[in-house]
Amino acid sequence: MTAQRPPSSAEAAPPPLGKAHARRLREIWRSAGWPCHDLLEVDLLAAGLLERVHAPSGHETLRVTDAGVQLLAATAVGNRASFSAHEALVERVAREMGRAGRVAWRGLSLRAQVPAEGAAATRWCIAKPDVFSIRNTTVATYVDPVVHEVKVRRADLLGDLRNGAKRAAYLDIGECWYVLGCDARGRCIAAPDEVPPECGVLVVEHGRLVLARAAPRRGRNGLPFGVWMALAKAAPVAGLDEGAQPLLGLAA
Known part of the structure; x- marks a missing residue:
């Protein structure tokens, strides 16, 4: 029986994203991008919504990618619609x-x-x-x-x-x-x-x-x-x- 190899990073299913992920993405967009190094950031990095930026000084920060900006925009549209219906x-x-x-x-x-x-x-x-x-x-x-x-x-x-x-x-x-x-x-x-x-x-x-x-x-x-x-x-x-x-x- 041939052992199955573990799926590569390209084959792995993207992590499910929820409200906490969208909230963290907004926080990083509004901030200088200092990392927290927690699982939320791991999920966002794996989904391609964040990317790591290495400064010449050796410090690492996070930047919201174009895909992350699109998610923020889509979330904002949904939030505005919900807010309008509520109001x-x-x-x-x-x-x-x-x-x-x-x-x-x-x-x-x-x-x-x-x-x-x-x-x-x-x-x-x-x-x-x-x-x-x-x-x-x-x-x-x-x-x-x-x-x-x-x-x-x-x-x-x-x-x-x-x-x-x-x-x-x-x-x-x-x-x-x-x-x-x-x-x-x-x-x-x-x-x-x-x-x-x-x-x-x-x-x-x-x-x-x-x-x-x-x-x-x-x-x-x-x-x-x-x-x-x-x-x-x-x-x-x-x-x-x-x-x-x-x-x-x-x-x-």
């Missing part, structure tokens, strides 16, 4: 909250408390919900705060669901809802039962936001003072009555 859905959710008679904000940073390990019962963290809204009311205890977290990519959703502390921070400041977008084939990125039961779920179906599962009602007495201060410093999404002020002069 469009965030805007839509915020507008829907306004139509429902709520006051909505985007891009807030709110202090929240989450369970802590060790002797401390809780710890403070910063929650950054895609959309945060409250009822348009003058009674502080009736504000009914709600967090909407928007996901348009399944990988991002699954990574988010593994982060229990992030979800706990959202639940500390209000009801938590996940809004699930569609993939390139128009299918929802996840089934509603993949989202933990303490959260509500909205899905996009045929261009409409559809209730898949309501969030459990939680007793809440208003909002902490720190959240009120953050809301006071931020501009809410324009509501349906944004053009009402000029009409006041027509009543005379």
Whole structure:
């Protein structure tokens, strides 16, 4: 029986590349190219996306090849498309909250408390919900705060669901809802039962936001003072009555 020879470097299959590889490639593109000498760089070198450059001084740096630049460009196009889809859905959710008679904000940073390990019962963290809204009311205890977290990519959703502390921070400041977008084939990125039961779920179906599962009602007495201060410093999404002020002069 003839022993098989190991495949040569030309015959070896290229290593599978993931997000970590693309991230490292971007870091090298933006930097002076100093090597880390880890397996990520080995994969990128083997794939022909990086090349080693030897300086006259004897130092070695890394340079992104033309093939690496093409991969960076393709990744940027995909990221921009995903970002645009995400931002469009965030805007839509915020507008829907306004139509429902709520006051909505985007891009807030709110202090929240989450369970802590060790002797401390809780710890403070910063929650950054895609959309945060409250009822348009003058009674502080009736504000009914709600967090909407928007996901348009399944990988991002699954990574988010593994982060229990992030979800706990959202639940500390209000009801938590996940809004699930569609993939390139128009299918929802996840089934509603993949989202933990303490959260509500909205899905996009045929261009409409559809209730898949309501969030459990939680007793809440208003909002902490720190959240009120953050809301006071931020501009809410324009509501349906944004053009009402000029009409006041027509009543005379």
